Amino acid sequence: MLRSNREKQQAYEFVSIEDLVPQDHLLRKVDKYIDFSFIDEKVKPLYCSDNGRPAIDPVVLFKMIFLGYFYGIRSERQLEREVQTNLAYRWFLGLGLTDKVPDHSTLSWNRRTRFKDTNIFQDIFDEIVLQAISHRMVGGRVLVSDSTHVKANANKHQYTKQQVLQNTKDYVDELNAAVEADRKNHGKKP
Secondary structure, three states: OOOOHHHHHHHHHOOOHHHHOOOOOHHHHHHHHOOOOHHHHHHHHHOOOOOOOOOOOHHHHHHHHHHHHHOOOOOHHHHHHHHHHOHHHHHHHOOOOOOOOOOHHHHHHHHHHHOOOOOHHHHHHHHHHHHHHHOOOOOOOOOOOOOOOOOOOOOOOOOOOOOOOOOOHHHHHHHHHHHHHHHHHOOOOO
């Protein structure tokens, strides 16, 4: 039997994004242990409180960039599309089913203008990693490498322990390259 539009609407009113994201989803673990509220204090000097339109919550912007970094999404335009369609990403950002996702150009503008000559990305990345370490989410015990052209050495008693520093500059450079490629593909100036 077909339902009326009103019956369908009432059925949708009882759907919660909280119910749609699996309890064992990795982002639930991140949300449980990583407190992103420190971002507000870090970026406060970079925002004007009484000038212009209300800003998009900086925590949402940085959490979006975190999602891109965490899931290997190398384009802000693609990141916007992924957040539009992925319920777990929306839940993680605190967006409802009908909330508008921040535009990729807003991410890009903030990254290239507001945060340009700052260490804000590295500072935020470092704080997230420190929190993850304190909750034993990051241990640094696993190394994955592409060994296509490396001679195999399967001796488990001979290995080199090495600390690898990861910074956000490479990721930001990749985002900049994606913006430039996108502008070129759409016939826009650099």
